[in-house]
Amino acid sequence: MKSTSKYERIQHLLSDLKQPAYRFQQIADAIFKQRIGEYDRMTIIPKAIRNELIKNFGENVLNLTPVMQKTSNQVNKVLFAIEGNEHVEAVQLSYERGWKSYCISSQCGCGYGCRFCATGTIGLKRNLTADDITDQLLYFHLNGQALDSVSFMGMGEALANPYIFDTLKILTDSRTFGLGHRRITVSTIGIIPGIDRLSKEFPQVNLTFSLHSPFVEQRSELMPINNRFPLNEVLNKLDQHISDTGRKVYIAYILLRGENDSNEHAEAIAALLKNRGPWEHLYHVNLIPYNSTDVTPDNFHQSDKERVQRFAHILKSKGIKVTVRTQFGTDIDAACGQLYGHNK
Incomplete structure (x- = not known):
């Protein structure tokens, strides 16, 4: 395509x-x-x-229109109208050191139905074209903002969108955006053919894998994609990605209170990532606080701080590299899919 x-x-x-x-x-x-x-x-x-x-x-280079904006001290979230009377979201994060990072959408909605995700409740409306995606960044650029790093962690599953590879070409083209490959992160729930293609065509682009449970049954319940691309097969593919590219793989793990934040979960993650071969030190776990939303089930809540610290401590004690991500934007509904829902 x-x-x-x-x-x-x-x-x-x-x-x-x-x-x-x-x-x-x-x-x-x-x-x-x-x-x-x-x-x-x-x-x-x-x-x-x-x-x-x-x-x-047309008169404007930009083909999408900002229709709603929410800002807090470090987060600027914009809802854009795109062709076909639809909407997508992009988020700008400003770090204290002056670094500007962007979280952009690759699909309008998402068809994978992860149970804790606001975008998943929308269903898949359509894949975004390369222009739909790159225009999200162009909007910020034309408004005088620096584009320091970009992650495909907005609405949608990037590796399920065949246009993502055209998009990466434009973003890394020295004549246009000219972004360094290592300043781009693609996040996936485990679409194996997409991981394969990314390894071959853009080996230096960062890859993040959304895990959210180390236990197969629970992961399938939270993330139905696990039935199609089972966890073990995805991890074997990630091993191959690391050994082919020599690059780190990030493991994203959203902590849900009483669901996936027990000591057993932490130990099971460590067991999954240990003894995978000479590259196992290139796995890095990012623990992410949960953003609850109006449209996700009421039984999901954020883990408390002590639990998060304990979870991180267990991983570290087992020799796993781990970062607890700071939480941005809860006050402005910055979880992906939320502005979309409000606008409807």
């Missing part, structure tokens, strides 16, 4: 108009270096060419 991005279509148009090769670079520089978001303001381009761009692409 291929969706031609606007950047490719601009290049086709320029070659149809018999324009010199440097013309595309001028347009890309206008967008990405001078942050010009309207074709008509790109005065370095001849007027006739600007008119052709407007005729073919």
